[in-house]
Amino acid sequence: MTGHAGDGATPAVECEGVTRRFGGLEAVSQVSLSLAAGERRAIIGPNGAGKTTLFRLISGEMPVTAGRVRLFGRDITTTPCHRRTQLGLGRTFQITNLFPTLSVLDNLVLAALGLGRTKFSMLRPLWTYREPRARALETLDTVGLADRRDGIVRTLSHGEQRQIEMALALLTRPRVLLLDEPTAGLSPAESALMTRAIQRLDRTITILLIEHDMDVVFDIVSRITVLHLGRFFAEGSPAEVRQDPRVQEIYFGAGEVTPC
Numbered sequence: 001m002t003g004h005a006g007d008g009a010t011p012a013v014e015c016e017g018v019t020r021r022f023g024g025l026e027a028v029s030q031v032s033l034s035l036a037a038g039e040r041r042a043i044i045g046p047n048g049a050g051k052t053t054l055f056r057l058i059s060g061e062m063p064v065t066a067g068r069v070r071l072f073g074r075d076i077t078t079t080p081c082h083r084r085t086q087l088g089l090g091r092t093f094q095i096t097n098l099f100p101t102l103s104v105l106d107n108l109v110l111a112a113l114g115l116g117r118t119k120f121s122m123l124r125p126l127w128t129y130r131e132p133r134a135r136a137l138e139t140l141d142t143v144g145l146a147d148r149r150d151g152i153v154r155t156l157s158h159g160e161q162r163q164i165e166m167a168l169a170l171l172t173r174p175r176v177l178l179l180d181e182p183t184a185g186l187s188p189a190e191s192a193l194m195t196r197a198i199q200r201l202d203r204t205i206t207i208l209l210i211e212h213d214m215d216v217v218f219d220i221v222s223r224i225t226v227l228h229l230g231r232f233f234a235e236g237s238p239a240e241v242r243q244d245p246r247v248q249e250i251y252f253g254a255g256e257v258t259p260c
């Protein structure tokens with residue numbers, strides 16, 4: 001594999017024959033996909049299709065059983081998770097380690113401090129950490145939470161908490177962002193806010209999005225990859241995929257009522 005990071009021709013993310021077995025189950029089976037730098041792609045498929053597992057294999061949370069993963073041409077198949085983050089791969093995690101009694105801004109400043117080289121002191125007020133604070137404020141603005149910066153985390157709505165999850169992923173200034181069902185469990189209004197926040201992200205960030213809501217998918221991506229039973233099933237524009245009778249069939253076959 002040749003090419004230099006960001007030269008436009010080298011894919012941002014490449015999976016080649018990526019496979020993951022859990023005992024006798026092949027959760028992800030020989031999946032190959034290639035995302036151009038700056039591309040916004042959705043991965044859809046019925047429950048259990050292997051979408052989240054594929055994300056874990058790309059982010060390094062879990063090792064592949066077989067296959068290769070590349071990031072901007074660099075083989076990262078066996079690269080540890082934290083190193084992939086340093087190389088520009090960002091993903092959202094469920095919030096488990098926020099400080100519920102601190103403000104949104106203070107939480108993000110603490111998270112930014114954890115990423116940078118500035119030494120943290122319990123005796124030093126958080127607002128005096130200028131670089132982490134600037135980064136936290138910039139990120140809050142990006143996800144549309146700037147006006148909630150002083151809100152106490154435990155009082156936030158579910159939608160706002162999901163926006164913080166995305167803010168935490170953006171703090172690492174990723175070049176590739178993996179979003180696993182960012183609108184899951186959100187009200188229509190919250191979902192619209194989240195969609196707008198994703199649309200507003202820097203166009204140079206490559207986005208891979210797992211999403212069930214086809215309206216959200218249509219608003220964000222230009223291409224969709226469909227997985228079914230761990231395998232690549234179809235790929236195309238949102239319109240093509242929505243009209244594909246085979247795609248409709250796997251959803252109905254899985255007992256779901258809408259195509260995506």
Ligand SMILES: Nc1ncnc2c1ncn2[C@@H]1O[C@H](COP(=O)(O)OP(=O)(O)O)[C@@H](O)[C@H]1O
Binds near residue numbers: 022025027046050052
């Ligand atoms: N850690 C695991 N151990 C065993 N089986 C798993 C594990 N993670 C996922 N699976 C199984 O792999 C399949 C794909 O799961 P997943 O990737 O979560 O699907 P999706 O995100 O498309 O709903 C499912 O059958 C699931 O039960």
Ligand SMILES: [Mg+2]
Binds near residue numbers: 051052053
């Ligand atoms: Mg999933």
